Amino acid sequence: MTVSIKDVAQKAGVSVATVSRVLGSGPVSDALRARVEEAVAATGYRPNLSARRLRSQHSQTIGLIVSDIRNPFFTAVSRAVEDAAFQAGMRVILCNTDENPDREAMYLRLMQEERVTGLIFAPTRATLARLDRAGLDFPVVLIDRSGPSGLYDSVVLDNQQAAAALVGHLHAQGYRRIAGLFGNTSTTAVERHGGYHAAMVAHGLTPDARFVPPYADAAEAEVAGWLADIQNPGAVRPEAVMVSNSLLLMGVVKAVRKHGLSIPGDLALAGFDNEAWTELVGPGLTVIEQPVHEIGAAAMNLLFERLEAPDRPTRKVVLSGTCVVRGSTAPLETFRV
Amino acid sequence: MTVSIKDVAQKAGVSVATVSRVLGSGPVSDALRARVEEAVAATGYRPNLSARRLRSQHSQTIGLIVSDIRNPFFTAVSRAVEDAAFQAGMRVILCNTDENPDREAMYLRLMQEERVTGLIFAPTRATLARLDRAGLDFPVVLIDRSGPSGLYDSVVLDNQQAAAALVGHLHAQGYRRIAGLFGNTSTTAVERHGGYHAAMVAHGLTPDARFVPPYADAAEAEVAGWLADIQNPGAVRPEAVMVSNSLLLMGVVKAVRKHGLSIPGDLALAGFDNEAWTELVGPGLTVIEQPVHEIGAAAMNLLFERLEAPDRPTRKVVLSGTCVVRGSTAPLETFRV
DNA sequence: CTGAAAGCGCTAACAC
């Protein structure tokens, strides 16, 4: 049926060991090597990776568990991870959890059964709290979401600083009533809220934070509530809002448009993730650009280093975002008299 | 070191065969089954999938080869494929080729070495032409790009009809000088061009098609050329343009904005892929919405059906797009006097 | 219903 190393050996008139050496990196005479290569070509032989993995006891596989590959942040990170992995001769198993702890648990089990070489994981807060006791026997690198425990290597954005930068920018542009809209599932949102809160207080402003499910609809519904109040002259609406991810950002834009209002005239807006479309919407959206490719690449590096030195102390790589200023946070006085 | 089926058997005082039956689906007495399950829990045993695959001779793995997971169309399709695969107890290996035939060749080789159960593939035209002679011994389902050969199952959009619908819509809105901008690597672009060309001719209009690399920059550069001519009163510029994918769409929007011009006032615009951001840009962009999730799901279905009936004739599933009309194709007379 | 034993395709000692 399918051609195995034995068939090649027979065709070339050598032992299977010699074929294996030619395929791998053993000492083989040029003469035999040529014969084997010829036989490989003639038979169309392709090594069986399952057999190789079983025998050699390493899977050359890395796991990547994220909430949803359709989140552009994870799309970009996964591309970086895959590039690095394939370059190192490894394959990757990608899993989407939809922020569901049950699915996270089942995929963690899968990772064990695959005997993955390592795992890159963006866990929910619920799973993060339990991860210590999961008894995983391969290295794990957390991305995007880490936590205080310090039990795992991780690579994250400096979320506090980034959120504070956004608040600082809005403040400098003249805004004072700055609301914050954050996801309610990840540690990332918690940290960004921390940065927001601290910066607001530091500027002598009153924090006004809301937590919603990290999806566009939720943000749209929340903001629609504020905007409905516009009819009510007594109501005090936010002048500006900062949001903690690109899905929420989209929701806010939708809500503003649906009410026929304008950015930043009726509501200034700043968020995270410099997606290509953010520069095309309205006056352009001010965002923190995350070094997405670097995050994926750094995670793979941490993984490889951990594999080489299993006992070295845990590392946390903190990358900085860049504030990309666009029209959605134009100075307040330029359009309000 | 790692706990194997033998350890479980020993702990439970049964043979490995019995453990295997409990794990799988053999006839085992309740008493022994309980003992085994207890031993599994006690030892924290996890089956080794490499061993299982080697022995059982099926990998439970499907391959997915696309040009770039960051293309939102493929992001969505891959999510659908992964959902269907995991639901069927299969893993997926995702590969990005960047439209590079060499990488396609190497990933096809990888698929053979993984002994994948089946492959879902969006090939370049170059590879498509060679695919017959690739000697793949697993079923292949082509997505997005197919071709005339009929050698493989495929699921594609009705590209001709969709492109013609866009032209028809622009014509109905009063536009006459309608340019077409198409990618130059995929059969999809070729088909969309076909629909564009036929519809133009049918409406008595002169086709004006350009082919560029399927990236935003290329589209932006191309359109920037047209717009530069705006200074020249004698020059005849397109009134509208239809583009064959969302990256080109983005490039066109960028070019128009960079020149300080407006959509549709200076250039009407219609394209493919109803990304979330298309409704937020300018007056909203008119697009053909592809049933992305259905495409992925249909591909998996074709694969499963092919596995059950290897010899049945090849099928081509053609799905229809939906035209989502927005402000970027407002009637010509509404803004031109 | 249960166990013994063969072997999936490959690598890695170990001999020569």
Next chain:
DNA sequence: GTGTTAGCGCTTTCAG
């Protein structure tokens, strides 16, 4: 340098 051989962990006949 090359061949022989013993498994990697599991499923699956085949006996009992």
